[in-house]
Amino acid sequence: MSTLEKVVKEYQVISEVLQTKIDNKEAVIGVVGLGYVGLPLAVEKAKEGYQVVGFDIQQERVDMVNEGKNYIGDVVDADLEGIVEDEMIVATTDYQKIEEVDIVAICVPTPLDQYHQPNTEYVETSTEDIAKYLxxxxxxxxxxxxxxxxxxxxxxxxxxxxxxxxxxxFFLAFSPERVDPGNKVYKTKNTPKVVGGMTPKCTELAAALYENVLDSDVHTVSSPAVAEMEKILENTFRNINIALANEMAILCDKMGIDVWEVIEAAKTKPYGFMAFYPGPGLGGHCIPIDPFYLTWKAREHDYHTRLIELAGEINNSMPNFVVDRLMKLLNKSKKALNGAKVLLLGVAYKKNIDDLRMSPSLKLIDELEEGGAELIYNDPYIPEFEHQGVNYNSQEVTSELLEDVDAVLIATAHSDYDYQEIVDKAQIVFDTRNGTAGIKAENLYRL
Incomplete structure (x- = not known):
């Protein structure tokens, strides 16, 4: 037997062994990064009968997982408790245990640096840790x-x-996370998955794993680059369409037209239109960040992504527009922003979740405080947080507070709020999320 034949035969053997382990749920799976993506993925794999080892550099997270204490909204408490009791999952900070796993998924952050360029430090470090025990x-x-x-x-x-x-x-593939925190319909379990491997066998093995774990379709593509690009396309699509909705909101404000009513009317068309909504800016770890990954990569190919960058400019300008409009509303009441008491409702980047990452409320806070406003905030999901070295604490929304402040700025439309009471009690209500839909009052203004 020639050397090449031996290599081919050995390759067939190791791929068949892994395939069998996947099929029989005997494969041990490692998940690096136990955050919003990694923990739900680890839980679903353990629930389906795979032994899971979770890796994280934060000892607090590791301890909570091992104690069956959930800290991610999209994970069901009972699910985590159950798989911990059944010893189907264990978390650790010891990356040497990667020696014991057959499959490892990297689910770490990919932020931007101060120049809006990709920071792949976490991916690189995680890969280096895996390489030590590959x-x-x-x-x-x-x-x-x-x-x-x-x-x-x-x-x-x-x-x-x-x-x-x-x-x-060894085998290598890319399969982009599709996590929408707070989504009541689509979770990790039932969201279709895209998989692209470095070789057809890499793709086949990765797809087999997800097919065994998820109650959704697994769509395979020809390469990791295709899978990476499709994920960027998903979020760039949302970024650009939200920018369009924001620009429409600005124009509608100038024309005295209710942008929310316009969107509801446009939604009646059964084809050719998909509703996106304006707001005080973009938040979360995906939509504000991912398009910049593409614009950075495009420059390597001597191409300028004008539409994407313009959309980013529009969305990034929304906090300034919101505060400027609030200032004009205060002026109508012969009040200045400087010295005004402003109650900010909601600091999470979207409703009914506790995620503060890249929240536009943080920019609103900066703008309001720079303008001299006395800021008070409430968020039932985020009782306290630190921003720019300052500690903030949520204040209870009482009738007395609503009557005392000069304006209420609704930045996140949590379902917990009694919007009718807010409008009835407050002097000025500026709603950037249409949480007050259906309410009419002279002191109520919408984006």
């Missing part, structure tokens, strides 16, 4: 949203520095 027959799946080419240009070279070859000794 073994033949292992499948590595990157789930972190990133620019097209990351899997091939960053992850694969680090893993191959071990001397093992992708597609021969």
């Amino acid at each position: 073994h033949r027959g292992m499948l590595v799946i990157l789930e972190s949203t990133t620019y097209p080419g990351t899997t091939e240009e960053i992850v694969m070279p680090i893993l191959e520095e071990t001397g093992l070859k992708c597609g021969e000794d």
Whole structure:
């Protein structure tokens, strides 16, 4: 038997062994990063009968998982408690335990740096930790949203520095996370998955795993780059359409037209229109960030993504527009923003969740305080937080507080709020999220 034939035969053996382990749910699965993406994924895999090892650098998270204490809204408390009691999941900060896993998913943050350029530090560090204990027959799946080419240009070279070859000794794929915190319909379990591997076998093995875990379709593509690009397209699509809705809101304000009524009317068309809504800015870890990954990568190919960057400018300008309009509303009542008591309702980036990441409310706070306003905030999901070195504490929304403040600014339309009482008691209510839909009053203004 020739050397090439031996390599091919060994490759067939290790791929068949992993396939069998996946099919029989004997594969041990590692999940690196136990945050909004990693923990729900780890829980679903453990619920389906796979032994799961969760890795995180935060000891507090590791301890909470091992105690069955949930800290992610999209995870059902009883599910986590159950798999911990059944010893189907264990969390650790010891990355040496990667030696014990057959498959490892990387679910770490991919933020932007101060220049709006991709910061792949967490992906690189996680890959380096995996590389130390990489073994033949292992499948590595990157789930972190990133620019097209990351899997091939960053992850694969680090893993191959071990001397093992992708597609021969180990398998590598990209499958973008699709997490929408607070979504009552689509969770990790029932959201379709996209998978693109470095080789057809890499794709096949990764797809087999997700097919065994999820109650949804698994769509395979020809390469990790395609899967990386489609994820960027998803969020860029939302970014641009939200920018359009925001620009319409600005124009409608100038023309004295209710933008929310306009959108509801447009929604009646059964084709060719998809409703997106304006707001005080973009928040979360995806939509405000991911399009900039693409604009950065486009420059490498001597292309300027004008539409994407313009959409970013519009969305980033919304906090300024909101505060400027609030100032004009106060002026109508012969009050200045400087010295005005402003109650900010909601600091989470979307309704009914406790996620503060990239929240536009943080920019609103900056703008309001720079303008001299006395800021008070309430958020039933975020009782306290730290921003720019300052600690903020949520204040209870009482009749006395509503009557005392000069204006109420609704930045997040949590379902917990009694909007009728807010409008009845407050002097000025500026609603940027249409939480007060259906209410009419002279002191109520909407974006």
